[in-house]
Amino acid sequence: MTSAPAFPIYPHRHLLGIKDLSPGDIELLLDRAEKAVAISRQPEKKTSTLRGRTQINLFYESSTRTQSSFELAGKRLGADVMNMSVASSSVKKGETLIDTAMTLNAMRPDILIIRHSSAGAAALLAQKVGCAVVNAGDGAHEHPTQALLDALTIRRAKGRIGRLTVAICGDILHSRVARSNIILLNALGAAVRVVAPSTLLPSGIRDMGVTVYNSMAEGLKGVDVVMMLRLQRERMAGAMVPSVREYFRYFGLDSEKLKAANDGALVMHPGPMNRGVEIASEIADGPQSVIQEQVEMGVAVRMAVMEALLDPRRDPEGRA
Ligand code: NCD
Numbered sequence: 133m134t135s136a137p138a139f140p141i142y143p144h145r146h147l148l149g150i151k152d153l154s155p156g157d158i159e160l161l162l163d164r165a166e167k168a169v170a171i172s173r174q175p176e177k178k179t180s181t182l183r184g185r186t187q188i189n190l191f192y193e194s195s196t197r198t199q200s201s202f203e204l205a206g207k208r209l210g211a212d213v214m215n216m217s218v219a220s221s222s223v224k225k226g227e228t229l230i231d232t233a234m235t236l237n238a239m240r241p242d243i244l245i246i247r248h249s250s251a252g253a254a255a256l257l258a259q260k261v262g263c264a265v266v267n268a269g270d271g272a273h274e275h276p277t278q279a280l281l282d283a284l285t286i287r288r289a290k291g292r293i294g295r296l297t298v299a300i301c302g303d304i305l306h307s308r309v310a311r312s313n314i315i316l317l318n319a320l321g322a323a324v325r326v327v328a329p330s331t332l333l334p335s336g337i338r339d340m341g342v343t344v345y346n347s348m349a350e351g352l353k354g355v356d357v358v359m360m361l362r363l364q365r366e367r368m369a370g371a372m373v374p375s376v377r378e379y380f381r382y383f384g385l386d387s388e389k390l391k392a393a394n395d396g397a398l399v400m401h402p403g404p405m406n407r408g409v410e411i412a413s414e415i416a417d418g419p420q421s422v423i424q425e426q427v428e429m430g431v432a433v434r435m436a437v438m439e440a441l442l443d444p445r446r447d448p449e450g451r452a
Pocket residue numbers: 197198269275278308309361362364402403404
C-alpha cells in the first residue's frame with residue numbers, strides 16, 4: 133500500500149487517546165484501515181510503506197494479542213520491528229521508564245508502541261522521545277487502538293456507528309477499553325449504555341455521556357451491540373463481586389440475557405475472555421459473535437494508525 137494521496141494528512145504526531153481525536157480523525161483512521169483489511173486478505177501481505185522504518189514495542193504488561201497484533205501490523209507494512217521484552221530487560225534491574233525511553237530513543241526508532249500499568253505513561257514517554265508514540269493501553273486510562281478496532285468491526289457489520297445503541301457490560305471500573313470506547317462511540321453519535329454492578333463502576337461515570345444500568349435485562353433491551361468486558365480480577369484490591377458463579381448468574385452473557393437485545397445484535401469482547409465468568413461459551417462461539425473479526429480488524433487498524441503517523445508527507449518533526 134502506498135501512502136495514497138487520497139487520504140488527508142493525519143493531524144497528530146502521536147496516538148495517546150481517543151479523547152484527542154475529532155470525529156473526522158476517527159473516520160480517517162477507519163477508512164485507512166479498510167484498505168489494510170484488503171491487504172491482509174491477500175496471499176502476499178507485505179507492503180513497503182514503512183520500509184526502512186524502525187518500530188519498537190515496549191510492553192510493561194504481559195500481552196499476547198495486542199503485542200502480536202502491533203508486531204504483525206508493522207511487518208505487513210515492511211517496518212523493522214523490535215520487541216522489548218520487559219521481563220528480561222534492565223527494567224527488572226530497576227531502570228525507570230524515562231531512562232529506558234531515553235536509551236531506546238538514542239537508537240533512533242521511528243515509532244514506539246507502549247503498554248504500561250500506569251495511566252499517563254504513554255503521554256510521559258511522548259514528551260521525552262523524538263518519535264511517534266502509540267498508547268497500547270495505559271493503566272485504566274485509554275486503549276485507543278482497541279476502540280478503533282471495535283468501531284471498525286461495528287461499522288463493517290452494521291454499516292454505521294451513529295444512532296446505534298451500544299451496551300458496554302461488566303468491569304467498567306478497571307477498563308481502559310470501556311473508557312476509550314465510550315469516548316469514541318459518543319463522538320460518532322452512538323447511544324452508549326454501561327451495565328454493571330455498582331461496585332464495578334467508576335465514580336463520575338455519568339459525566340461520560342452514558343446511561344447506567346445495574347441489570348442486564350434492562351440494559352440490553354433494544355441494543356444493537358453488546359460489548360462484554362473481562363472481569364479484571366488481577367486489578368481488584370478486595371472482593372468486588374461476591375463469587376464468580378454469582379457474577380455469571382447476574383452479569384454473564386448467556387442466551388437468555390441476549391434475548392433482550394435486538395435481533396442480530398453483535399456480541400463483542402476485547403479478549404482475553406473468561407468463559408463462564410462474563411460470557412457463556414455458546415455465545416462467544418455463537419452466530420452473533422464478532423470476536424474473531426475484532427482480532428482481524430485489530431491488525432488492520434494498527435497498520436492504519438502507524439501509516440498515518442509515519443506519513444512521508446509530514447516533515448521530519450512529524451508536523452503535517
Ligand atoms: C484488554 C486490555 O489489555 O486492556 N485486552 C486487550 O487489549 N486485548 C482488555 C483486558 O485485559 O481485559
